[in-house]
Amino acid sequence: MPSTLQVLSLLFATGAALYQFLLRDVIFVTVGLGRTVLPVSSFPYQCTRIAGDPNIQACEDMWLDEKSRTLYLACSDPVARRDWMPNIHRLSASGRALNDHIVAMDIDSPSSEGGYTYRVLETPDFSGVHGDGRIHVVGMTGSVSEDGETQLWLINARPSVDSVTGELLDNDVVGGNSTIELFTTAAGSETMKHVKTFANPQIATPNNVAVTKDGAFFFTNDHGPHKVGLWHHLSPVLATGDVSYCLAAGECKQVATGFKFPNGLHLGSDGLLYVPSAAVGGIDVLKPAADGSVEKVHHIDLDYPIDNLSEDANGDIFAAGMPKGIASLAAFNDPLNTPTPPATVWRVRRVNREVTGNYKYELFKVIEDAAGEKLPGATTIIHDASTGRLFLSGVVAPSITVCQKKII
Numbered sequence: 001m002p003s004t005l006q007v008l009s010l011l012f013a014t015g016a017a018l019y020q021f022l023l024r025d026v027i028f029v030t031v032g033l034g035r036t037v038l039p040v041s042s043f044p045y046q047c048t049r050i051a052g053d054p055n056i057q058a059c060e061d062m063w064l065d066e067k068s069r070t071l072y073l074a075c076s077d078p079v080a081r082r083d084w085m086p087n088i089h090r091l092s093a094s095g096r097a098l099n100d101h102i103v104a105m106d107i108d109s110p111s112s113e114g115g116y117t118y119r120v121l122e123t124p125d126f127s128g129v130h131g132d133g134r135i136h137v138v139g140m141t142g143s144v145s146e147d148g149e150t151q152l153w154l155i156n157a158r159p160s161v162d163s164v165t166g167e168l169l170d171n172d173v174v175g176g177n178s179t180i181e182l183f184t185t186a187a188g189s190e191t192m193k194h195v196k197t198f199a200n201p202q203i204a205t206p207n208n209v210a211v212t213k214d215g216a217f218f219f220t221n222d223h224g225p226h227k228v229g230l231w232h233h234l235s236p237v238l239a240t241g242d243v244s245y246c247l248a249a250g251e252c253k254q255v256a257t258g259f260k261f262p263n264g265l266h267l268g269s270d271g272l273l274y275v276p277s278a279a280v281g282g283i284d285v286l287k288p289a290a291d292g293s294v295e296k297v298h299h300i301d302l303d304y305p306i307d308n309l310s311e312d313a314n315g316d317i318f319a320a321g322m323p324k325g326i327a328s329l330a331a332f333n334d335p336l337n338t339p340t341p342p343a344t345v346w347r348v349r350r351v352n353r354e355v356t357g358n359y360k361y362e363l364f365k366v367i368e369d370a371a372g373e374k375l376p377g378a379t380t381i382i383h384d385a386s387t388g389r390l391f392l393s394g395v396v397a398p399s400i401t402v403c404q405k406k407i408i
């Protein structure tokens with residue numbers, strides 16, 4: 001029997017959905033009505049799925065270390081996301097995946113199975129949740145420190161537990177206990193070393209993280225402070241999502257609010273912070289100051305709900321979009337039996353970036369897959385500028401896809 005609270009929150013969620021349908025941006029952007037989506041064969045790429053490997057599924061996020069030619073992937077279990085994904089109010093902690101892991105893939109070394117050789121990184125010194133050693137990966141980013149050490153920053157969607165017994169609390173009521181974790185590793189390593197857990201009331205509904213040079217970081221709370229219930233459901237309508245900032249020492253503060261489901265943000269090599277919206281599309285461009293405060297300087301109008309952003313070695317930003325938002329949601333509930341949702345990849349190129357105060361962006365549709373034939377219902381896209389390959393992964397996809405540019 002659902003509790004009164006659940007019924008109420010469902011009613012409110014339905015009300016909120018109806019309200020959203022009155023808005024143009026939701027009808028045309030989130031649902032994707034009337035949008036022509038092209039088949040993948042219209043684009044000059046040869047795409048292959050790397051499928052059937054239990055280690056390479058539900059890889060929500062990726063980061064490419066260009067120098068060591070290593071692609072890091074944050075992977076889970078596609079079926080478990082339905083039960084445990086606090087970012088979208090999936091709060092049945094008992095159904096969470098118990099084997100989330102980071103894969104380090106050597107993208108220049110093909111394996112005999114048609115993919116690439118890789119290592120599943122062990123985390124021997126990580127205590128996990130009340131000593132169980134587990135991580136629950138969502139977003140991830142990486143950086144290479146001045147002394148050449150590889151740092152991996154993870155959103156860790158921990159369930160809330162009793163601090164004495166370690167038993168799961170009712171996460172439907174109290175919400176998850178997401179933290180941000182810093183690990184270090186090195187090219188070729190089999191392990192990653194835990195450095196620090198950032199736990200702070202301001203880290204409430206973290207979606208993704210973007211690291212500054214001094215080890216401070218920005219992150220998005222995709223539902224602001226609202227972990228559960230009505231306010232969580234209404235957050236994308238009321239725009240209570242935020243961008244927050246933590247110092248390396250651990251103090252955190254909110255630096256901007258008013259976002260509708262802000263998603264996988266990115267700190268560009270041009271020093272600007274790019275914040276995409278999964279609810280209404282487009283990318284807000286913020287200019288950070290040294291103390292982490294930000295000023296909105298531009299909005300990139302892109303009529304697609306946007307997932308995650310990444311930047312390639314040329315400074316171009318790649319954005320994974322969901323041309324049919326509703327199809328993407330359906331895949332969440334039954335990823336293995338639902339047709340792969342369509343996906344679109346955009347390249348966002350800042351033109352004349354050397355001119356101060358000039359915010360001009362050129363948009364280019366790189367690839368699209370109307371029938372979900374090849375792409376994984378992409379949530380994240382990485383462009384390997386040195387070979388022209390695209391790597392695509394999806395939060396509930398049972399595979400990843402690699403696309404090679406066709407030689408014409």
Ligand SMILES: *[C@@H]1O[C@H](CO)[C@@H](O)[C@H](O)[C@H]1NC(C)=O
Binds near residue numbers: 158160163197199
């Ligand atoms: C949340 O995680 C932090 C960091 O591990 C821990 O100290 C705290 O006890 C946890 N709280 C709950 C409610 O699980």
Ligand SMILES: CC(=O)N[C@H]1CO[C@H](CO)[C@@H](O)[C@@H]1O
Binds near residue numbers: 060139206207263264
């Ligand atoms: C809508 C969606 O799936 N967006 C995902 C983008 O990536 C972050 C982490 O990388 C996820 O938390 C989001 O859910």
